[in-house]
Amino acid sequence: MTDQPFDDEPPEHLRYRRYLQDLEEVSEADEVALVVTVLNDPDKSMGEAAVNRHLERRAARLLTDPAFTAWAQTLTTVIGDRPFLARRMREWTLLRAIALDEPWTAEELTTGSDWFQRTAAIELAATSREALALLAERGRTHRVRNAASRRLQSASTPARPAP
Known part of the structure; x- marks a missing residue:
């Protein structure tokens, strides 16, 4: 038995963790080259999973930033x-x-997708009453419909004055 915790771990798992770390730390100037490298990994599913995690982190940070549009266009081209x-x-x-x-x-x-609707209704905290009303009525899952309904109710409930 060895003291190394990852000795028996498959190489693609090690590469996945390394890719996630590299993608977290990548500069804007080097992002495209690194994403291309990851997507060209021999394990296509693993490469796409790592890039998806990167997209989630970067898109969430840039969501309302004007830089999002150029970033998304560039990454869309790379994703192909x-x-x-x-x-x-x-x-x-x-x-x-x-x-x-x-x-x-x-x-x-x-x-x-379920992910999209859940993110819009729960995690993103969408401020669009129209979007929330539509998800409350026609969301794909019970969870999304309930979350959107709760968010609508809380948005329409006036704040109580402090005692």
Whole structure:
């Protein structure tokens, strides 16, 4: 038995952790090259999973920042025809539109993935009453409908004055 905790760990697991660390620390100037490297890993699923985690972290930080648009366009080109990552980037762009009160459609909201609807209703704390009402009525899951309903109720309940 060895003292090294990861000796029996498959190499793709080690690469995944290293990729996540590298993607967390990457500069804007080096981001595209690193994402390309990760996506070209022999284990395609692992590479896409690492890039997805990166997209989640970076998109959440940039969501309402003007830099989001150029970043998303660049990463969309890098992602190319990888269906899951392309959809996730479209959904982040839609979350941005909702957060900034930019145009979006009911169909985009109601046909979004479970992840997208959950993020819009629960985690993103969407401020759009219209989006929340639509999710409360037509969200894909009971969890999304309930969360959106609760958020609507709390948004319409006046704050109580301090004693």
